[in-house]
Amino acid sequence: MKILVCISNVPDTTSKITFTNDNTAFNTTGVQFIINPYDEIALSKAVELAEGGKGTVTVINVGDASSDATIRKALAIGADNAVRVNAVPRDAWFVANQIASYAKDNAFDLILTGRESIDYNGAQVGAIIAELLNIPSVSIAKKVDVTADAVSVEREIEGGKEVVTAKLPIVIGTAEGVAEPKIPNMRGIMSARTKPLDVLEPSTVDTLSRIVAYETPAPRGTVKLVDPAEVEKLVSLLHDEAKVI
Amino acid sequence: MSILVYVENTDGKFKKSAFEVVSYAKAIADNTNSDLVAISIGNVAQDELATLGNYGASKVLTVNTDQLSSFVNQAYASIISEAVKSTGANLLVLSNSFSGKGLAPRIAAKLHAALADGALSLPTIEGEKLTVKKTAFSNKAFATVELTAAIKVIALSPNAYETKETGGTVAVEPFTANVAATDFSTIVREIVRATDKVSLPEAEIVVSAGRGLKGPENWGMIEELADVLGAATACSKPVSDAGWRPHSEHVGQTGIVVSPNLYIAIGISGAIQHLAGVSSSKTIVVINKDPEAPFFKVADYGIVGDAFDIVPKLTQALKAYKGN
Numbered sequence: 001m002k003i004l005v006c007i008s009n010v011p012d013t014t015s016k017i018t019f020t021n022d023n024t025a026f027n028t029t030g031v032q033f034i035i036n037p038y039d040e041i042a043l044s045k046a047v048e049l050a051e052g053g054k055g056t057v058t059v060i061n062v063g064d065a066s067s068d069a070t071i072r073k074a075l076a077i078g079a080d081n082a083v084r085v086n087a088v089p090r091d092a093w094f095v096a097n098q099i100a101s102y103a104k105d106n107a108f109d110l111i112l113t114g115r116e117s118i119d120y121n122g123a124q125v126g127a128i129i130a131e132l133l134n135i136p137s138v139s140i141a142k143k144v145d146v147t148a149d150a151v152s153v154e155r156e157i158e159g160g161k162e163v164v165t166a167k168l169p170i171v172i173g174t175a176e177g178v179a180e181p182k183i184p185n186m187r188g189i190m191s192a193r194t195k196p197l198d199v200l201e202p203s204t205v206d207t208l209s210r211i212v213a214y215e216t217p218a219p220r221g222t223v224k225l226v227d228p229a230e231v232e233k234l235v236s237l238l239h240d241e242a243k244v245i
Numbered sequence: 246m247s248i249l250v251y252v253e254n255t256d257g258k259f260k261k262s263a264f265e266v267v268s269y270a271k272a273i274a275d276n277t278n279s280d281l282v283a284i285s286i287g288n289v290a291q292d293e294l295a296t297l298g299n300y301g302a303s304k305v306l307t308v309n310t311d312q313l314s315s316f317v318n319q320a321y322a323s324i325i326s327e328a329v330k331s332t333g334a335n336l337l338v339l340s341n342s343f344s345g346k347g348l349a350p351r352i353a354a355k356l357h358a359a360l361a362d363g364a365l366s367l368p369t370i371e372g373e374k375l376t377v378k379k380t381a382f383s384n385k386a387f388a389t390v391e392l393t394a395a396i397k398v399i400a401l402s403p404n405a406y407e408t409k410e411t412g413g414t415v416a417v418e419p420f421t422a423n424v425a426a427t428d429f430s431t432i433v434r435e436i437v438r439a440t441d442k443v444s445l446p447e448a449e450i451v452v453s454a455g456r457g458l459k460g461p462e463n464w465g466m467i468e469e470l471a472d473v474l475g476a477a478t479a480c481s482k483p484v485s486d487a488g489w490r491p492h493s494e495h496v497g498q499t500g501i502v503v504s505p506n507l508y509i510a511i512g513i514s515g516a517i518q519h520l521a522g523v524s525s526s527k528t529i530v531v532i533n534k535d536p537e538a539p540f541f542k543v544a545d546y547g548i549v550g551d552a553f554d555i556v557p558k559l560t561q562a563l564k565a566y567k568g569n
Contacts, residue, residue, distance in 0.1 A: 011382070013498050013499060013517070013518045014517055014518070016385075016517070017382045017385040017386045019386070037499045038499070091359075092350070092360070093353075093354070093359075096350075096354070115346075116346075118382070118383050118498055118499060119381070119382055120381055120382075120388065121362075121363050121379070121380050121381055121382070121383060121502075122362060123346045123350070123362060124349075124350040124353070124360060124362060125350075126350075127318070127346075127347060127348075127349075127350035127351050127354075128350045128351070128353070128354045130351065131322070131350070131351045131354035131355060132354060134427065135430075136318075136319060136430045136431045137318065137319075137347065137351070138318075138347065138431065139318070139343070139346050139347030140343050140346060140347070142492065142493070152434070155343070155347075156343050156493060157343050157344065157436070157438065158255070158260070158342060158343060158438075158444035158446060158447055159438050159439050159442055159443075159444035159445075160436065160437045160438035160439055161436075161437050161493075162315075162316070162433055162435070162436045162437075163433070163434045163435040163436075164431045164432060164433050164434065165431070165432050165434055166430055166431040166432065167430065170431075173347075175492070176485070176492040176495065176499070176500065177492045207393070208353075208357070208358070208359035208360075208392065208393055208394040209359040209360070209361065209390050209391060209392050209393055209394070210390070210391050210393065211381075211388045211389065211390050211391075212376060212389050212390070212391050213388070213389040214381065214386050214387065214388050214389070215378075215386065215387050215389075216385070216386050216387075217384070217385075217386070217387070217524045217525065220529070220543055220544070220545060221545070223531070223541050223542070223544045223545065223546065223547045224545065224546050224547070225546075225547050225548070225549060226546060226547070226548050227548075228548050228549065228550030228551075228554065228555055231548065231555060231558045231559045231562045232562045232565075232566075234530065234546060234548065234559065234562075235559075235562045235563055235566045237546055238507065238528070238530070238546070239566070242507070242527075242528040242545065242546075244450070244506045244507040244527065244528045245450070245474065245507065245563075245566075
């Protein structure tokens with residue numbers, strides 16, 4: 001089984017988010033970058049499926065050389081080889097087209113992405129790839145079972161779950177619960193250095209959207225503390241002042 | 246501008262998110278002197294379709310075959326794309342629900358359209374130019390995105406826009422679209438839905454608890470409080486990681502991002518990743534025995550005290566209030 005895992009290079013979840021250039025660019029100063037946590041779940045699932053010679057795992061990233069440390073981490077976790085499309089990601093359409101054009105030439109059985117990226121919170125790339133390849137997709141998977149030629153996927157719906165099945169190939173966006181995150185061991189870290197990381201030049205693709213400005217949430221006022229002996233007062237405040245109950 | 250809005254149903258009933266997207270699209274239609282047409286897929290009764298008029302849709306296109314009774318994202322995407330083309334719409338609005346997330350990018354790709362997913366407020370439209378505010382960095386920030394393609398798609402975050410009844414009637418018109426057999430390549434086998442529980446992403450009130458609860462056996466009082474408020478229950482990451490609660494309840498940067506009217510956090514210290522997931526809540530209440538808990542810094546109201554003492558008292562006080 002040939003598996004492709006799409007990974008995004010994102011700020012560590014503990015990062016404080018600030019902007020520069022008059023709030024038009026993300027301030028990367030002092031920010032640690034990691035594999036998008038949902039993509040790491042996808043990667044862990046792929047490695048689990050390929051274990052024991054049952055398949056190969058390729059990771060692909062669209063990014064400049066600053067993504068290489070994150071890609072090496074993915075190789076340390078257990079991917080067999082990596083591809084980096086050498087372009088700064090512009091929008092989901094651009095990224096998905098780059099990945100789809102690589103996937104078209106390489107006949108993958110399974111393409112995994114995270115359910116969304118934690119930076120721009122797009123949940124678009126996976127489903128656009130599927131559309132470009134004209135294959136099925138499931139966007140928010142909680143559980144994935146794979147047989148030789150088919151999958152059974154539990155997907156999240158409001159207040160519950162839905163089980164869908166499909167033949168391979170398919171694109172699946174993974175959420176928590178699909179796999180336990182794999183921690184790279186020393187052997188993995190050593191071998192990651194010598195595993196192939198191919199750098200490809202991007203194909204020409206237009207962009208359909210762009211971010212023009214950022215803002216951070218308005219700070220809230222000082223917290224109003226209610227005496228633990230007077231919880232009724234909280235009820236009145238929520239009713240009379242906040243008007244939420 | 247010509248606007249099409251996709252209204253999602255659950256077992257033939259429109260959800261709140263459907264009325265939210267119609268209200269949202271209606272506001273855009275009014276601002277731009279446009280007509281608003283809705284599209285509904287699946288088996289929805291006439292009287293249910295009629296409710297859309299009340300939120301401002303003048304016409305609803307309906308597509309209903311046995312094959313379409315459950316959600317198949319490829320087939321639904323094909324139908325909605327066809328409807329965009331046949332109505333000449335240059336803006337499509339739908340909900341950024343779990344199904345909407347699987348649908349919107351496929352539609353956008355078919356139409357070579359620009360998609361803003363997770364939109365939070367009305368767009369600014371000047372001529373051909375459309376910009377809209379959306380969530381970024383899991384609500385640690387917001388981004389204003391400009392959609393530069395000719396056809397634009399907005400997937401609206403649940404709970405971000407209030408429904409508004411305008412009165413009015415809707416004309417129901419059957420719509421047919423060609424759907425390829427390959428568009429039915431996923432098959433729905435089973436749907437499990439907890440009917441007695443409020444769904445977390447759509448909930449107006451959320452009661453959330455953390456490690457301060459000490460163990461899963463203590464969630465009874467959380468559920469009781471949620472019951473009184475008609476709220477959804479949620480939890481912090483350590484709680485779902487420990488298996489005390491399901492992952493679907495995990496609120497935060499790597500879980501579900503919520504924007505309820507009221508978020509009550511009990512025994513959650515307020516790690517930056519958790520705060521990201523709740524920052525667009527309208528009102529935040531924090532109950533924690535540690536006065537130094539970072540959560541108090543972003544709360545509107547707080548009680549410093551033991552959850553095991555406060556929560557049952559609060560439930561009682563709310564019962565008394567609701568009784569009046």
